Amino acid sequence: MSLKMEDVDQKTEKKRSRIPIYVVSFLIIISVIGGLIYWLYTRQFETTDDAFIEGNIVQISPKISAHIAKIHVKENQFVKKGDLLIELESKEFEVKVEKAKAELKAAQSTREKSLANVELTRKTGKADLNQAVSNFETTKTSIDQAKITSNSKENGIEIALNQVKTAEANLRQIQAQIPASEANLEQVKAQIPASEANLEMAQSEFNRYLSLFEAGDVSKQTVDRAKALLSQAKSDFESAKKQVEIVQSNLNSIRQQINVATARLNEAKTNVKNAENDFQKSQTEINSAQSQSNESLGRVEEAKAFPEKVQIEESGVSNAEAQIAQAEANLTQAELELSYTKIYAPEDGFIANKSVQEGQLVQSDQALMAVSQREIWVVANFKETQIEKIKPGQTVLIYIDAYPNLILNGTVESFQAGTGSRFNVFPPENASGNFVKVVQRIPVKIRFDESDERLKLLVPGMSVIPKVKVK
DSSP states (O other): OHHHHHHHHHHHHHHHHHHHHHHHHHHHHHHHHHHHHHHHHHTTEEEOSOEEEEEEEEEEOOSSOEEEEEEOOOTTOEEOTTOEEEEEOOHHHHHHHHHHHHHHHHHHHHHHHHHHHHHHHHHHHHHHHHHHHHHHHHHHHHHHHHHHOTTOHHHHHHHHHHHHHHHHHHHHHHHTHHHHHHHHHHHHHHHHHHHHHHHHHHHHHHHHHHHHHHTTSSOHHHHHHHHHHHHHHHHHHHHHHHHHHHHHHHHHHHHHHHHHHHHHHHHHHHHHHHHHHOGGGHHHHHHHHHHHHHHHHHHHHHHTTHHHHHHHHHHHHHHHHHHHHHHHHHHHHHHHHHHTTEEEOSSSEEEEOOOOOTTOEEOTTOOOEEEEEEEEEEEEEEETTTGGGOOTTOEEEEEETTEEEEEEEEEEEEEOSSOTGGGSSSOOOOOSTTOOOOOOEEEEEEEEOOOSGGGGGOOTTOBEEEEEEOO
């Protein structure tokens, strides 16, 4: 009986010793199955922790150098395309516009004057030629008549009448100078507003620097420089007024010449009467007529050159038109620079990296702030050994480091045409004996599929972990 009990105890101990083996075997089987399941699951994905959110960020920079007059936005404020962001001080550029307008008006006045001179030269040239030919023919006729009859009264009368015509032509020629002189007067008067605007600008600058000097913000040298500019502006303004007086004086002189020419015309008419008493001096008149004939011939040759004079005056018109084109270009440039004093938002987005204050002097192309647009995407730097399985159009699970419980869906959109290191400022040079092979990374662009409010939580630069489903 005792033997049987011992056999039972031995069998019981053998069974108990086998239980841990079963448990370990079960756990190993479960681990293998779990590992297999995890391996089968993870092999469907390619992932990397070298990934960030990217977005379009537009830098805001001025196109001109000026002081900031007003800033209309705050840091992190949302703006729409076309919203006014910054106003620069525009007084200097407004003065440039007015100056360009004055220069354009002066150039237009010069063109009108040149056109008047062309027309005047054309008319007086023909008149002078006709007059010179007429005088030449008249003197020849007078010589012939004087030779035929020394007692002919018509000889002296004819000459006197021709003198009347000459005086009348001279009077008309002088009178024709009036429009050009008046046009010149208008031209110099047109320079007054520009000089006056410069004077006002210089006065304003002097007053401003004087106030700053009294407050201790600028040096006396700056005030003296502004005072010198003010003195120069006053001198230019007085010079412009003096030029108006000179041109006005020239116009008065021409009018006095008209009075003289009128007096000569009256004198020529008196000579007609005197010629009736001089018919007995026919022989002397013959010699005088011969001399006048030679002189008239010279005037005819001179008058024939009037087309060349017209061409010279027409070249003045061309020069004036070129000046108008230049003045119009200057005006356009001045108006363009004036428009640059207001800086508007180029796109919708949030204000970021604001680094300026009102009153600050900014330079052209200086970064003032940035507009971060709402459109964002993911740039994931996958190893080159992972790229084989990744294709455009594959779905992506995107885990956000900042929001552990937020998982967004995305799609592979495209690959960068080159590794990240290839676009460094100094790309690696591998043509050396100490080469070490390094696995390269290729940036992959992933777009978000969601268009809901959750994307507003994300900003460029945040770290993410994308998982691309490759199977």
